Amino acid sequence: MATQETVEHKYVYDFAEGNRDLKDLLGGKGANLAEMTNLGLPVPPGFTITTEACQAYLTTGREPDGLAGQIEAHLESLEREMGRRLGDPGDPLLVSVRSGAKFSMPGMMETVLNVGLNDRSVIGLSTQAGGNDRFAWDSYRRLIQMFGKTVCEVPGEEFEHALDEAKHAKGTRNDLDLDADDLRGLVDAYKKIFAKHTGREFPQEPREQLDLAIRAVFDSWNAERAILYRRQERIPADLGTAVNVVSMVFGNLGPDSGTGVAFTRDPGSGAQGIYGDYLANAQGEDVVAGIRNTVPLQELEQLDKSSYDELLGIMARLEEHYKDLCDIEFTIERGKLWMLQTRVGKRTAAAAFVIAGQLVDEGLIDLDEALHRVNGAQLAQLMFPRFQLDHDVPPVAKGIGASPGAASGKVVFTSARAVELAAEGESVILVRRETNPDDLNGMIAAKGILTSRGGKTSHAAVVARGMGKTCVSGADELEVNVPAKKFTVGGHTVGEGDVVSIDGTTGKVYLGEVPVMPSEVVQYFEGSLDPEHIDNPLVRAVHRIMTHADAARRLRVRTNADTGADAARARRFGAEGIGLCRTEHMFLGDRRELVERLILAAGEREREDALAALLPLQRADFVEIFREMDGLPVTVRLIDPPLHEFLPPLEQLAVNVAVAQERGEDVAKEEALLSAVRRMHEENPMLGLRGVRLGLVIPGLFAMQVRAIAEAAVAVTRDGGTACPEIMVPLVGAVQELETVRAEAEKIIAEVVGDSGVEVLIGTMIEVPRAALTAGQIAEAAEFFSFGTNDLTQMAWGFSRDDVEGAFFWRYLELGIFGISPFESIDADGVGRLVRIAAEEGRAARPGLKLGVCGEHGGDPDSVHFFHEVGLDYVSCSPFRVPVARLEAGRAAVSTTGSDSR
Numbered sequence: 001m002a003t004q005e006t007v008e009h010k011y012v013y014d015f016a017e018g019n020r021d022l023k024d025l026l027g028g029k030g031a032n033l034a035e036m037t038n039l040g041l042p043v044p045p046g047f048t049i050t051t052e053a054c055q056a057y058l059t060t061g062r063e064p065d066g067l068a069g070q071i072e073a074h075l076e077s078l079e080r081e082m083g084r085r086l087g088d089p090g091d092p093l094l095v096s097v098r099s100g101a102k103f104s105m106p107g108m109m110e111t112v113l114n115v116g117l118n119d120r121s122v123i124g125l126s127t128q129a130g131g132n133d134r135f136a137w138d139s140y141r142r143l144i145q146m147f148g149k150t151v152c153e154v155p156g157e158e159f160e161h162a163l164d165e166a167k168h169a170k171g172t173r174n175d176l177d178l179d180a181d182d183l184r185g186l187v188d189a190y191k192k193i194f195a196k197h198t199g200r201e202f203p204q205e206p207r208e209q210l211d212l213a214i215r216a217v218f219d220s221w222n223a224e225r226a227i228l229y230r231r232q233e234r235i236p237a238d239l240g241t242a243v244n245v246v247s248m249v250f251g252n253l254g255p256d257s258g259t260g261v262a263f264t265r266d267p268g269s270g271a272q273g274i275y276g277d278y279l280a281n282a283q284g285e286d287v288v289a290g291i292r293n294t295v296p297l298q299e300l301e302q303l304d305k306s307s308y309d310e311l312l313g314i315m316a317r318l319e320e321h322y323k324d325l326c327d328i329e330f331t332i333e334r335g336k337l338w339m340l341q342t343r344v345g346k347r348t349a350a351a352a353f354v355i356a357g358q359l360v361d362e363g364l365i366d367l368d369e370a371l372h373r374v375n376g377a378q379l380a381q382l383m384f385p386r387f388q389l390d391h392d393v394p395p396v397a398k399g400i401g402a403s404p405g406a407a408s409g410k411v412v413f414t415s416a417r418a419v420e421l422a423a424e425g426e427s428v429i430l431v432r433r434e435t436n437p438d439d440l441n442g443m444i445a446a447k448g449i450l451t452s453r454g455g456k457t458s459h460a461a462v463v464a465r466g467m468g469k470t471c472v473s474g475a476d477e478l479e480v481n482v483p484a485k486k487f488t489v490g491g492h493t494v495g496e497g498d499v500v501s502i503d504g505t506t507g508k509v510y511l512g513e514v515p516v517m518p519s520e521v522v523q524y525f526e527g528s529l530d531p532e533h534i535d536n537p538l539v540r541a542v543h544r545i546m547t548h549a550d551a552a553r554r555l556r557v558r559t560n561a562d563t564g565a566d567a568a569r570a571r572r573f574g575a576e577g578i579g580l581c582r583t584e585h586m587f588l589g590d591r592r593e594l595v596e597r598l599i600l601a602a603g604e605r606e607r608e609d610a611l612a613a614l615l616p617l618q619r620a621d622f623v624e625i626f627r628e629m630d631g632l633p634v635t636v637r638l639i640d641p642p643l644h645e646f647l648p649p650l651e652q653l654a655v656n657v658a659v660a661q662e663r664g665e666d667v668a669k670e671e672a673l674l675s676a677v678r679r680m681h682e683e684n685p686m687l688g689l690r691g692v693r694l695g696l697v698i699p700g701l702f703a704m705q706v707r708a709i710a711e712a713a714v715a716v717t718r719d720g721g722t723a724c725p726e727i728m729v730p731l732v733g734a735v736q737e738l739e740t741v742r743a744e745a746e747k748i749i750a751e752v753v754g755d756s757g758v759e760v761l762i763g764t765m766i767e768v769p770r771a772a773l774t775a776g777q778i779a780e781a782a783e784f785f786s787f788g789t790n791d792l793t794q795m796a797w798g799f800s801r802d803d804v805e806g807a808f809f810w811r812y813l814e815l816g817i818f819g820i821s822p823f824e825s826i827d828a829d830g831v832g833r834l835v836r837i838a839a840e841e842g843r844a845a846r847p848g849l850k851l852g853v854c855g856e857h858g859g860d861p862d863s864v865h866f867f868h869e870v871g872l873d874y875v876s877c878s879p880f881r882v883p884v885a886r887l888e889a890g891r892a893a894v895s896t897t898g899s900d901s902r
């Protein structure tokens with residue numbers, strides 16, 4: 001008879017049970033430790049508690065059933081494998097408890113090392129370490145410090161203070177001068193601090209230490225800085241972290257031990273070679289925290305040739321296996337190499353392109369995969385300006401170019417001040433000795449980050465690279481004095497508010513502001529660099545990947561432009577036409593007065609005069625644009641001004657009239673204007689008389705524009721060019737509106753175009769929800785639709801597009817109502833649904849209906865993927881975003897199974 005067994009949910013995986021594809025479940029660190037274990041690399045044994053366990057804990061506030069038992073079983077098997085028991089007084093097994101989410105969140109969550117040490121096992125550890133008492137007591141004090149701070153929220157400064165006092169008593173500034181007795185004394189001091197803050201003794205029971213540390217790592221998923229980082233990096237809030245319990249290996253057992261971080265290629269430039277930092281006689285955290293200055297990894301060759309050679313072999317193997325740049329953390333314990341972590345490494349935007357190109361050359365990946373390894377946000381970064389190469393400002397210091405870009409700004413020394421000044425619109429450079437995860441707010445607010453300590457792998461460097469923020473680290477000529485709010489360098493003193501410039505590529509630091517120049521990538525797009533004949537690996541890689549993206553993409557990319565100059569630039573950037581020419585932009589400046597006359601015209605005569613004056617101006621505008629876009633479609637949108645933008649402000653006008661009356665001046669004209677403005681005044685102009693409504697209310701306005709477009713097209717064609725105008729009617733909500741405009745337009749077009757061969761399409765924006773919902777009817781009168789996702793978002797959500805982002809979106813983002821403003825990236829579920837409905841019903845009514853988007857979303861990477869998937873024909877965006885849209889359209893078109901370039 002079959003017995004009924006309940007299968008317990010599996011929450012714990014031995015390293016040998018996992019693999020790199022299980023990142024969702026085991027987190028990045030756990031999945032890669034498993035992968036390395038299975039590759040036979042030297043990984044200290046351990047196990048991983050899954051993200052599901054964390055999710056269950058975070059939702060219910062307690063560990064899920066079965067977890068404790070599974071941890072017990074895996075711990076026992078670990079103990080068997082290591083031949084030691086956790087915290088055994090004679091010969092203790094010690095473990096580290098480390099966080100590890102699906103997406104790397106450097107330094108944002110918690111780690112506790114040396115779990116298993118207590119008053120008795122510290123002696124056993126000393127014996128294990130060959131009678132090294134100093135090492136054992138140092139490890140114990142580190143445990144109390146980390147455990148106290150992380151698990152029990154004891155203020156970290158109290159421990160720092162006690163350590164400083166111990167050093168002071170000894171007359172030294174160096175931790176290494178403290179001997180075993182000093183450290184034993186320090187353990188006592190730490191325990192007192194612990195008891196004072198927690199009301200209990202430091203837990204001596206190893207399993208209790210372990211359980212509390214695991215819980216603390218779970219909790220750290222919701223630490224403030226982790227939440228902030230996730231928001232910044234768009235990492236979903238509900239993933240949770242896995243927890244890795246790993247047997248400890250020690251890099252601080254003497255000069256034949258040490259710890260390091262390495263990259264298989266330069267994460268800054270992408271250049272091939274081995275890059276890394278090594279710190280002898282230290283624990284892993286010391287390197288990442290940037291606390292002591294490291295030596296280049298190459299020096300390990302002299303210190304320990306056999307470990308160095310083994311490491312190089314492993315790095316080559318990992319690259320081959322992962323087919324990508326890997327970063328690695330390792331420890332050497334008395335000449336024995338251990339791999340503590342690997343992952344596909346974060347890199348700068350430039351390195352992402354260069355490496356993707358190299359990997360294609362090396363035959364490790366194909367071009368489709370290369371396209372997946374880069375993204376539009378990275379390309380956008382590469383289009384930022386750099387400092388002029390020939391500027392004559394000498395640098396005052398040189399640190400490590402940790403994250404590229406050029407940044408100038410006012411110096412600030414604290415995260416809080418960075419946030420304050422940035423909120424006032426200032427560019428700031430955050431200067432610190434080293435940064436730590438609590439500086440995250442300031443790093444986000446700053447234009448650039450400058451530190452006097454730490455290498456390419458320090459916290460500041462890693463986080464800045466991830467954010468695409470300019471960073472110079474380890475500029476050790478700087479004497480940074482945070483309390484005094486100043487730093488000194490080469491005889492100069494720089495205080496808060498003084499301007500400095502930093503170059504995140506060269507690592508150079510300048511006083512004052514340094515002039516900038518455009519990026520090579522922009523020069524390439526502008527056509528002034530020939531990619532085939534230039535010795536610049538970045539430009540060559542960008543060219544190659546863009547060429548592939550263009551070949552692969554289905555979406556066309558147009559631009560939003562309303563001047564000849566913008567149209568020309570966009571065309572150089574690869575635009576395949578204009579998707580939105582906002583004609584109201586042509587009525588600013590000198591012409592504003594004509595529009596004002598038109599809107600306020602009292603009689604037919606006045607109106608006709610104003611229109612007659614506008615016609616030739618408009619015609620000339622369109623001729624210029626059609627010439628620049630010769631042979632390509634140009635969508636000209638009929639005027640859509642929010643009226644208030646063209647009229648004098650009511651209050652101001654009323655005051656002027658009152659003052660003039662008081663003075664006894666003749667105010668007849670002003671009074672007429674005032675009464676007209678009063679008549680036209682709207683409480684809510686965005687929902688008022690604009691777009692097609694204005695065209696239907698003011699006779700002759702749209703007719704004048706249609707005539708100007710048609711005449712310009714004919715003129716350009718007669719000159720031998722090819723104009724392909726598409727007339728677009730804004731803010732349509734009902735097919736009758738469009739039909740009315742269309743009937744009048746068709747007559748004018750027929751009359752102007754004659755037998756010139758010019759063809760003019762007439763279509764509409766879909767930007768009012770009702771238009772999306774009646775798209776089937778509207779398509780009967782439209783040859784194309786262009787989605788105006790700015791207004792569509794405004795009206796679908798009922799969010800005023802001019803006000804809400806500054807007013808209260810911060811709260812919505814904080815509450816997770818959305819992860820990013822729906823004005824920035826398409827709200828696929830709501831606004832996107834309207835787009836989908838309109839696309840489907842429009843095409844059902846008129847097969848072959850041309851579909852595009854011209855709202856801001858047309859240049860947003862995630863939105864481009866959405867529009868591809870919905871089946872639009874093109875996206876249209878501002879000129880500078882055209883290359884980004886081309887790249888993302890290519891990425892959307894190639895298989896979506898490739899790696900995520902996050």
Ligand code: PEP
Binds near residue numbers: 580582788792856
């Ligand atoms: C839109 O609403 O998305 C659009 C493109 O038009 P505008 O931004 O000019 O209102």
Ligand code: MG
Binds near residue numbers: 788790791
């Ligand atoms: Mg609009």
